[in-house]
Amino acid sequence: MNAWRRVPSRMARPPRLLRLFPASWRDRYGEEVADLLQRSPQPVRDRIDLTRSLPGEHMLALAERRELMRWLPATAAVLVALGVGGAFWATLRLEDGWVEIPGHWWSTLAVLPGVLGLGLAAVAVAVTASRTRARRREH
């Protein structure tokens, strides 16, 4: 049995959740998704499904921004260098060396840029891999 609700399409309003999606995605699919959500027999499940797809859509949107790769690798490298420097500085001040870093707020703070840098580097690698695959397909 079809449990989908018959809702006039004019009643469909964009749910707040859609605001979290990239603008390009919202422009392309926002109205249709709002329409589907309005009719859904399982709105909670569908909102969870939408939330699950959120990181992937942002990754795709990032991969399409050409200017991104101008600053992303450099920023990642600077942050990693700061984190390595911070770890070195903290290690000199800790009795048991680097293993003690997570045990103090100040030493944890010192290596935090490095962690952020590694995260950005992972994003840069994922974006580059995605673009390389796209280029291979075009050829």
Add this chain to the structure above:
Amino acid sequence: MEFGDAMSVLSEFGRFSEPALFVLISLLDAPKHGYAIVIDIEDFAGRRLGPGTLYGALGRLERHGLVEALAPTGRRKPYRLTSTGRAEVRRALDEMSALATYGDKRWHGLTGSPA
């Protein structure tokens, strides 16, 4: 034939690979909008795609030129298969069929039972 060749484009879609194949199969007979695709897939595959999964798959299919959007009717946009998309469905179905045949042979080899 090596299994995995025909699914090469769809396999890049990660968790959207299987939903994307369902969408392609759904669009084989006629263009459909999102709501109609969900209902159709629910009918033939017994799976209800959530909107994130459906539009995640549709977006990737559009980017790879396997489906294309038609002029909207009201708030809904119908999608149709491109010739590349049609060829991709054929390849995927052929591979699944070959895989099923191969698996069946091994199954009977293991159990010794006739088909």
